[in-house]
Amino acid sequence: MKNTWTNRFSGFTRIKIVGKYTELFLNRCIRENISIWHIRRVGEETIICYISLTDVKRIRPVVRxxxxxxxxxxxxxxPFFIQKMISRVGFVGGLVSFIFILFILSNMVWNISIEGASPKVEHQLSQAVKELGIKKGKFHFLLPSVEEIQMKVTSEIEEATWIGVTLNGTTYHFNVVEQTFPKKQEPVPPRHLVAKKKAIIYDIFVEQGQGKVAPNDFVEKGAMLISGFIGKEGRMEISPAKGKIFGEVWYKSNVSVPLVSELATLTGEKKANYSISVINVAIPIWGFGKPDFTEYEVNEYSSSLKFLKWEIPIKYNRKFFFEKETLIQEYTKEEAIAVATLMAREELLKKLDEGSVIKGEKVLHEAIENDKVKLMIHYQVIEDIAISQPIIQGD
Structure with missing residues (x-):
């Protein structure tokens, strides 16, 4: 019988058979279905072979x-390896303890590196990192994911444009790109200021150049507002036009709001499940089963465990169930109109330049269709309508 890998688990032994009837012994073993293999004769009355540990007791009657x-x-x-290890329990215990301690240390934070930050930003980032629980001695798998850490610290540090977060071994690396302030403005080349859209002039302030419009004038897109030419004919000079021209611009907005709608919201109740995955096989360790919530939202986090710098096929998993409930929102016609008006105004403000002001608004059309209130709203907006136009040689 061949020595397969199963014999390594059950155990086997190498034996020497001495006597006049060695062939008879082998025949009896085969007849009794006793596992022997690698049979080799080393003398006239001596044979060496291997036998399974489970069959050692069965050969006693055959020997007699x-x-x-x-x-x-x-x-x-x-079995023999385990027996040997038991006899050397001190050495084995020390080796197991060493590997366990090394495994624990491999999954802890031992250093936090911050690069590319000024002292002020570095201090702010250090405080933000501490608030997230990232400090020496913490386990990696109990901390937020690298992506979540990056998102939170980037949103908290206003003076940083971008913060990259990486986890190398037992060290968190933070690479900071700080905001760069604009350089000193270069001299403005000769130019005109023209209208970027049609409007009625509301107010004009000429800092440099020659104003070509007055309040209440109607201008088309591209119309001259402030000219870069200064002086009279024969003594004309060219300069960069500067100033502020505010115009009244009209916008239309179409918006609809359902009279009855469903809103999903979290109640604040939650349940957590913790497990360990070994080669993609999950082993629960705390918080079993799904929650009793009728509706819920699930967030899952998974962290790989490490041994030194290598990831091992073991993961620490966290699953959070957040209770969710659906609310029915009902509006009267007047409430729906108020909500639609507010939505339209906020949407318009997002599109306007900074400093623009909504002067007036008027509902042009109002209707209820398919249980929705639909509005068409007209807006009067005061905004800066000037845009530069270079003065080309020969103008």
Missing amino acids: ETKVKIYFIERKGL
């Missing part, structure tokens, strides 16, 4: 019948 002697030469397999 064939009047041979058995000598155990070598023992191999898991």
Whole structure:
């Protein structure tokens, strides 16, 4: 019988058979279905072979019948290895403790590196990192993911344009790109200021150049507002036009709001499940089963465990169930109109330049269709309508 990997688990031994009836011994073993393999004759009355540990007791009657002697030469397999380890319990215990401590240390934070930040930003980032629980001695798998850390610290540090976060071994690296302030403005080249859209002039302030419009004038897109030419004919000079021209611009907005709608909201109740995955097989350790919530939202986080710098196929998983409930929102016609008007105004303000002001608004059309209030709203907006136009040689 061949020595397969199963014999390594069950154990086997190498024996020497001495006697006149060694062939008879082998025949009896085969007849009794006793596992022996690698049979080799080393003398006229001596044979060496391997036998399974489970069959050692079964050969005793065969030995007595064939009047041979058995000598155990070598023992191999898991049972003998375990026995040897038990006899050396101190060494084995020390080795296991060393590996366990090394495994624990490999999954802890031992250093936090911040690069590319000024002292002020570095201090702010250090405080933000501490608030997230990232400090020496913390386990990696109990901390937020690298992506979540990056999102939170980037939103908190206003003076940083971008913060990159990486986890290398036991060290968190933070690479900071700070905001760069605009350089000193270069001299403005000769130019005119023209209208970027049609409007009625509301107010004009000429800082440099020659104003071409007055309040209440109607201008089309591209119309001259402030000219870069200064002086009279024959003594004309060219300069960069500067100033502020505010115009009244009209906008239309179409918006609809349902009279009855469903809103999903979180109640604040939650349940957590913790598990360990070994080669994609999840083993629950705390918080079993799904929650009793009728509706819920699930957030899952998974962190790989490490041994030194290598990731091992073991993951620490966290699953959070947040209770959710659906609310029915009903509006009267007047309430729906108020909500639609507010939505339209906020949407318009997002599109306007900074400093623009909504002077007036008027509902042009109002209707209820398919349980929705639909509005068409007209807006009067005061905004800066000037845009530069270079003065080309020969103008």
